Amino acid sequence: MKKKNLSARFIGKFSSIQSVIFATVAVLVLSAVVIVTGVSMRFTNNSIFENSSEYTHTIIQQMNQNIDSYIDYMENIAYLISSNEDVQDYLFADEIDNEGRYRILNQFQTILDSRSDIRNVGIISKNGRMLINDGSKSVNQDLDLNTQEWYAKALKSPNGPMLTSSHVQHIISGERPWVITLSRGIRDRSGSGQKEGVFFIDLNYSAISELCDQSTVGTKGYAFILDAKGNIVYHPQQQQLYNELQTENISLIMDTDEDTVLTGTGNNGKLYSISRSDKTGWTVVDCTSVRELLSKSRQAQSVYVLTAIVLVIVALLFSRFMARSITLPIQKLRDSMKKVQEGDFSVSDVVVDSKNEIGSLTKSFDVMTHRIQELMEQNVHEQEEKRKSELKALQSQINPHFLYNTLDSIIWMAEGKKNEEVVLMTASLARLLRQSISNEDEVVPIANEVEYARGYLTIQKMRYKDKLEFQIDVDSSILYIPLIKLVLQPIIENAIYHGLKYKESKGLLIVKGFMRNGNAVLQVIDDGVGMDEETLAHIYDKHKVNYHSNGVGVYNVQKRLKLYYGDDYGITYESEKGKGTTATITIPGRQEGQL
Amino acid sequence: MKKQKKWLSILLVVCLVAGIGGGVWYRQKKIEERKLSLIYIPKVVDKTNDFWKSLILGSKMAAQEYNAAIEVKAPSEENDVERQNELLREAIEENPDAILFSPSSFTESNALLEEAKKKGIRISFIDSYTEEPVQDLTVATDNLEAGERLGRFAASLLEPDDQIAIVAHVKGVSTAVEREEGFRKGLGDLADNIVEVVYCDSQYEKSRKLTLELMDKYPNLKMVAGMNEYSSVGAARAVKSAGAKDRIQVVGIDSSQEAVQLMENGVFKGLVVQKAFKMGYMGVKETVLMLRGKSYEKNVNSGCELVTPENMYTSEIEKLLFPFNTLKLS
Numbered sequence: 001m002k003k004k005n006l007s008a009r010f011i012g013k014f015s016s017i018q019s020v021i022f023a024t025v026a027v028l029v030l031s032a033v034v035i036v037t038g039v040s041m042r043f044t045n046n047s048i049f050e051n052s053s054e055y056t057h058t059i060i061q062q063m064n065q066n067i068d069s070y071i072d073y074m075e076n077i078a079y080l081i082s083s084n085e086d087v088q089d090y091l092f093a094d095e096i097d098n099e100g101r102y103r104i105l106n107q108f109q110t111i112l113d114s115r116s117d118i119r120n121v122g123i124i125s126k127n128g129r130m131l132i133n134d135g136s137k138s139v140n141q142d143l144d145l146n147t148q149e150w151y152a153k154a155l156k157s158p159n160g161p162m163l164t165s166s167h168v169q170h171i172i173s174g175e176r177p178w179v180i181t182l183s184r185g186i187r188d189r190s191g192s193g194q195k196e197g198v199f200f201i202d203l204n205y206s207a208i209s210e211l212c213d214q215s216t217v218g219t220k221g222y223a224f225i226l227d228a229k230g231n232i233v234y235h236p237q238q239q240q241l242y243n244e245l246q247t248e249n250i251s252l253i254m255d256t257d258e259d260t261v262l263t264g265t266g267n268n269g270k271l272y273s274i275s276r277s278d279k280t281g282w283t284v285v286d287c288t289s290v291r292e293l294l295s296k297s298r299q300a301q302s303v304y305v306l307t308a309i310v311l312v313i314v315a316l317l318f319s320r321f322m323a324r325s326i327t328l329p330i331q332k333l334r335d336s337m338k339k340v341q342e343g344d345f346s347v348s349d350v351v352v353d354s355k356n357e358i359g360s361l362t363k364s365f366d367v368m369t370h371r372i373q374e375l376m377e378q379n380v381h382e383q384e385e386k387r388k389s390e391l392k393a394l395q396s397q398i399n400p401h402f403l404y405n406t407l408d409s410i411i412w413m414a415e416g417k418k419n420e421e422v423v424l425m426t427a428s429l430a431r432l433l434r435q436s437i438s439n440e441d442e443v444v445p446i447a448n449e450v451e452y453a454r455g456y457l458t459i460q461k462m463r464y465k466d467k468l469e470f471q472i473d474v475d476s477s478i479l480y481i482p483l484i485k486l487v488l489q490p491i492i493e494n495a496i497y498h499g500l501k502y503k504e505s506k507g508l509l510i511v512k513g514f515m516r517n518g519n520a521v522l523q524v525i526d527d528g529v530g531m532d533e534e535t536l537a538h539i540y541d542k543h544k545v546n547y548h549s550n551g552v553g554v555y556n557v558q559k560r561l562k563l564y565y566g567d568d569y570g571i572t573y574e575s576e577k578g579k580g581t582t583a584t585i586t587i588p589g590r591q592e593g594q595l
Numbered sequence: 596m597k598k599q600k601k602w603l604s605i606l607l608v609v610c611l612v613a614g615i616g617g618g619v620w621y622r623q624k625k626i627e628e629r630k631l632s633l634i635y636i637p638k639v640v641d642k643t644n645d646f647w648k649s650l651i652l653g654s655k656m657a658a659q660e661y662n663a664a665i666e667v668k669a670p671s672e673e674n675d676v677e678r679q680n681e682l683l684r685e686a687i688e689e690n691p692d693a694i695l696f697s698p699s700s701f702t703e704s705n706a707l708l709e710e711a712k713k714k715g716i717r718i719s720f721i722d723s724y725t726e727e728p729v730q731d732l733t734v735a736t737d738n739l740e741a742g743e744r745l746g747r748f749a750a751s752l753l754e755p756d757d758q759i760a761i762v763a764h765v766k767g768v769s770t771a772v773e774r775e776e777g778f779r780k781g782l783g784d785l786a787d788n789i790v791e792v793v794y795c796d797s798q799y800e801k802s803r804k805l806t807l808e809l810m811d812k813y814p815n816l817k818m819v820a821g822m823n824e825y826s827s828v829g830a831a832r833a834v835k836s837a838g839a840k841d842r843i844q845v846v847g848i849d850s851s852q853e854a855v856q857l858m859e860n861g862v863f864k865g866l867v868v869q870k871a872f873k874m875g876y877m878g879v880k881e882t883v884l885m886l887r888g889k890s891y892e893k894n895v896n897s898g899c900e901l902v903t904p905e906n907m908y909t910s911e912i913e914k915l916l917f918p919f920n921t922l923k924l925s
Contacts, residue, residue: 022602142859147908168913170859174852178919231910239656242914243873245880316606 018327025319037308041301048297053260056217056273060286063215064275078161078184082199091125091197092188117207119179125197140173154183154198165227169202208234221288228281230254267291329358345373409463428458447479449488474513478520491524491583499528499581518589527580631663632691636682638699640669645851646871649918653875661883673797676700683707693717693882698725721878723769734878734895736869738773741899745867746781749846757817760809761792762826774822795826802829821847831857866902873897
């Protein structure tokens with residue numbers, strides 16, 4: 001119930017069903033599109049994100065392996081050189097064998113020539129003997145080697161080579177490059193058996209940076225390497241980082257156990273893919289900008305949004321079209337209903353093609369209006385019929401009292417041997433009877449009515465011998481104008497019974513007929529007692545039934561005249577108490593089907 | 596019908612807003628992506644001088660990173676004001692988006708800089724500034740601070756009565772004036788022991804000669820302080836060649852390969868090193884930010900660090916002293 005109220009209130013806000021449908025469909029479609037777009041965007045985001053992070057992680061693992069094998073290769077070189085007899089001899093023998101020195105330099109030269117990523121290669125012993133590169137570079141005499149990590153640690157470390165991450169190599173004067181150093185202690189096999197010398201290779205960054213560059217994802221992605229302590233081994237923006245112009249969230253990377261870490265928020269975030277090497281202890285990290293990762297999904301998203309916009313526009317147009325197509329027949333129906341309500345049945349045929357509820361509603365409405373129209377027509381017809389049959393019934397009868405009185409008068413006259421009068425009266429009666437029986441028509445010429453009135457007056461005059469005199473003066477020009485039956489006689493009867501009957505002296509009744517202003521006028525003038533104004537005012541009342549004349553009173557005559565000829569026509573009464581009454585019947589002078 | 600018109604107008608407004616928004620966004624992007632043209636005029640380009648090398652490297656790296664083209668026009672001698680002004684005039688004719696300038700003179704370049712300004716070229720000062728504040732932004736070491744740090748360190752090496760001499764680079768130049776002022780402040784009471792201030796015009800040889808003269812003039816001289824790379828290294832050379840490194844302590848500002856070597860050798864007892872790379876980098880970065888209409892710093896102090904024989908091999912100092920050149924210049 002509450003819900004209904006709500007929806008009703010919602011619908012009530014709009015002035016038409018069309019706008020309700022439009023608004024509803026629009027809202028539904030809009031929200032559906034927004035939700036679907038949002039969900040799919042979210043989904044795309046996530047899946048692209050996951051795919052990318054998996055992909056980068058695979059790449060970074062690959063890179064880690066490459067670096068491992070790269071270092072492996074360098075360790076092999078270190079091993080080869082360290083175990084070389086010539087190296088032993090050169091570093092630890094009492095006398096320097098120049099041929100051995102030459103062979104070592106040769107070896108170094110081969111290494112340096114074949115690999116551009118090796119900056120320096122050299123051997124140093126505690127006793128101060130050293131051989132670096134081609135042996136021609138001047139060694140930095142001011143440098144205390146024990147302060148150098150790569151040297152000190154290689155001597156201390158019990159076995160194997162050791163890796164010193166990015167540092168400055170000070171050993172050659174005038175050159176202080178940043179390098180990664182692989183160093184290995186050399187045992188004096190013929191002497192103490194302890195580590196008395198160091199072999200080292202300085203790696204410049206060309207190989208490593210190449211490896212890192214190969215592993216970058218996207219244009220803004222980059223890879224970098226951290227050592228076990230979290231120091232930077234290589235970073236494409238190493239110099240910037242060293243000068244605090246860039247930051248990298250190193251502690252986050254070192255502390256996490258995950259393969260991927262997301263840092264920063266939203267578009268400014270970075271996705272770190274981490275791979276640690278057991279061999280070098282290094283951590284290889286690939287950094288991808290979230291913005292770039294999302295730019296792929298953003299492309300997809302913009303397609304979604306575009307599609308959504310097109311969909312919404314289409315949906316809006318469609319909903320408008322739909323709302324129209326639904327409500328247009330309703331509007332048509334409403335309009336024609338309004339007309340029907342106003343009584344105009346002419347437009348009731350609403351043409352609706354649709355077969356839905358509205359179609360059947362319209363059809364029903366059409367059927368209904370047709371039925372109503374039929375019923376109304378039928379009603380009018382029936383009323384007419386009824387009136388006619390009533391009239392017929394009236395016409396077909398002569399008031400039994402009148403008949404009885406007349407016959408009584410005839411008997412009296414016959415007994416009084418008044419043969420002529422009997423003949424006249426009987427003839428008049430016969431004429432009256434014939435007229436009332438014979439004529440089936442509703443309308444007769446005025447002449448007939450006048451004849452009928454004459455017959456009636458003749459009989460009445462004979463009954464009230466000394467009381468009634470009459471004149472009939474009807475202009476011949478109106479004699480054939482049609483008049484509905486039983487108009488004149490009831491008015492005359494009324495004049496006799498209400499006007500003349502109560503007059504003590506002989507009364508005169510005049511029937512006049514003439515044309516006036518294009519109308520035919522019949523006047524019944526008596527000089528009876530007349531009527532006062534009150535009686536005159538009630539003369540057309542229904543209850544004033546004239547019992548003497550078949551119940552056809554002034555009311556009935558007036559009604560029939562108005563019905564038949566229209567409101568402009570009918571009877572009017574003029575009367576003066578004690579002077580007489582004039583009844584004027586006016587009908588149109590020209591009628592269709594004039595006889 | 597009225598309702599539909601309302602809907603239609605709402606739709607239209609939405610479309611319009613979207614269109615305008617897109618246009619603005621596109622324009623913004625266009626502005627951002629345009630490669631900016633910058634010209635940097637340092638005081639000098641000299642293979643031996645690590646300060647300017649690092650600074651230029653920094654500016655180039657930042658230019659590459661921030662989508663700008665940078666051209667470096669430099670005199671081959673530091674105190675060559677005329678040549679620098681000539682280069683400045685050339686630069687103005689090229690009509691770049693901005694000129695980054697390290698004025699050698701406190702006064703001589705003002706007219707030209709005003710002219711550049713009138714042409715709509717933005718001016719950024721790097722390392723030094725001029726009398727007139729024509730610049731849009733300045734990136735420099737706080738030279739007072741640099742001098743003061745050196746002064747404090749020097750004070751820790753000295754006895755109360757030890758004599759001190761200063762070898763400065765160019766008389767009147769902002770860096771020289773401020774460093775000396777800071778140095779005196781850092782020395783505290785010992786500032787009274789400064790016997791003389793000489794100017795080497797940023798020439799090694801002149802600095803060396805002046806130092807030798809000072810050593811002759813003041814036999815009890817205990818310390819020589821250089822105010823830039825040329826003066827420091829020149830002084831150190833003199834002390835080293837005289838075999839007086841244990842008698843006379845040399846401290847200075849700025850470093851070079853030679854300076855580092857001299858420190859390893861024990862001549863230099865301390866060097867205050869400017870963050871040259873950072874200075875060049877920040878200079879370009881802030882200039883680009885300014886040109887792109889973003890928020891930028893008007894005055895940047897790039898900072899400095901004290902290097903001593905004890906800390907010179909630590910990672911932090913190595914990072915500062917030796918540029919890690921990852922710039923792949925094509």
